[in-house]
Amino acid sequence: MGSCDSSELNSTRKRVNRSSPVGNPPLATAHSNSPQSPNSRDIGTLGENLVADWLQQQGWEILHRQWHCRWGEIDIIALEREEESAKNQFLPNDRSPTLAFVEVKTRRRGNWDAGGMLAVTTTKQAKLWQTAEIFLSTRPDLANNSCRFDVALVRCEPSRQNTKQILPLTAANSQSAVAGNYLLTLQEYIRSAFSN
Template sequence: MGSRDSSELNSTRKSVKRSYPVGNRPLATASSNSAPSPNSRDIGTLGENLVADWLQQQGWEILHRQWHCRWGEIDIIALGRDEESVKNRGLPNHTSPTVAFVEVKTRRRGNWDAGGMLAVTTTKQAKLWQTAEIFLSTYPDLANNYCRFDVALVMCEPSQQNTKRILPPLTAANSESAVAGNYRLTLQEYIRSAFSI
């Protein structure tokens, strides 16, 4: 797992070409004729759980999960100290923590959107920005902190376990992967400051 900056995210998005006609995007299921998996939302929540656990292991405090307003939803809002961000901002004695608005994309093998990276379009970024502005106006005590938008890409694959629970607890295999019921989730990429508006 590594981290990338926003220019790399945008160049990757531009370099991946669609191999399907516009409007005929294939579903992320085994058969394009079948309906989306009824547990797709559950899989997304499991991916968010993995990322939230990973952030906490990194010393971040999770302020909110699935925070929503009229503009949209932010998967994870976390508060923490990020020495790398402090150095990049040129503020050596900067003491206020960073607020990270984290968009989590959980995908199965064979997805159409580069592991979820292509789903963070400029329209999605604008909605996240508006949602973050509403959040900061609701919590003005956090408004003076440095804020950034991160993107976490999680891969979901069938695991060797064969249980049938829908929302089982995550069992940590290491800090970047976990097993949940029939699935193994792996944090493929955590992109700090993935975009700015």
């Protein structure tokens, strides 16, 4: 790549929004097959929505969704709420809240990678680690928080309910939600799934 191409690429990167707004990002219909038949990216976003909702129910604050940098993307960046960290009687009261970098793997039945767990290879872990370091360099206010890397495994199956549109996930006090023609279930949430 020539220097002209490189500078053009760098200026393009500067224009790109590095994170989605907090909350559930809307599904991009421009690349959907149809509202009733979302593609793999849409299915992944639905799984991330379910996990983000579940984390909020568990007392976490969602800081970012689909945060991008040159090394990769972090699906969810969540901060333990102060009141939740104070409830943990086994930890000192003066500790800072935990920051969780969450990789979400949403899979349909019959997948090849153990529900997504085998896709979190050592190479993927290294990319997530580098991406998290870059995130922390942009947020020095969070640099002293304890950090962990979590993995959420979501199962996606056809739903018996026949809805005409993709609805926002509502998973109040639940680990499952219906979106469009799909039932999504949080199969497993692995805290501290890997470290450096």
